[in-house]
Amino acid sequence: MARIHNIAQFGTPPTLADMEAIAREAFANIPPELRGFVREVVIQVEDFPDDETLEEMECDSPFDLLGLYRGIDMVRKSVLDQPEDIDMIYLYRRPILDYWCETEEDLINVVRHVLIHEIGHHFGFSDDDMERIEHLA
Numbered sequence: 001m002a003r004i005h006n007i008a009q010f011g012t013p014p015t016l017a018d019m020e021a022i023a024r025e026a027f028a029n030i031p032p033e034l035r036g037f038v039r040e041v042v043i044q045v046e047d048f049p050d051d052e053t054l055e056e057m058e059c060d061s062p063f064d065l066l067g068l069y070r071g072i073d074m075v076r077k078s079v080l081d082q083p084e085d086i087d088m089i090y091l092y093r094r095p096i097l098d099y100w101c102e103t104e105e106d107l108i109n110v111v112r113h114v115l116i117h118e119i120g121h122h123f124g125f126s127d128d129d130m131e132r133i134e135h136l137a
Contacts, residue, residue: 019045026111031136063095067114089118
């Protein structure tokens with residue numbers, strides 16, 4: 001699979017399917033010590049968060065949220081808990097693309113950053129922990 005790096009490679013914005021491929025590549029580039037913890041998490045790409053999510057997260061705009069972890073975080077989860085639903089990380093394509101265009105960062109790195117932060121929130125990592133993880137090879 002070819003890496004998707006910058007705006008010039010697209011005549012049109014990446015589709016949901018393109019973003020799913022980017023998310024798979026970005027996930028593969030997350031440090032193994034973090035990636036090994038997320039066997040049960042599903043990554044879902046959508047254009048925008050729904051209205052309920054925007055209200056819940058107190059967002060002023062649908063572009064305010066790049067991603068979101070949904071499920072019981074590891075701080076509150078017990079091995080005795082019965083699974084109620086699949087844990088998911090939502091990536092929001094349009095806000096991610098907006099951020100990408102504003103910053104001109106590598107798109108895979110933007111998606112990787114969002115995934116690391118959502119996984120980090122899942123496992124109760126601090127912002128310092130997540131910053132350290134992002135700088136690992």
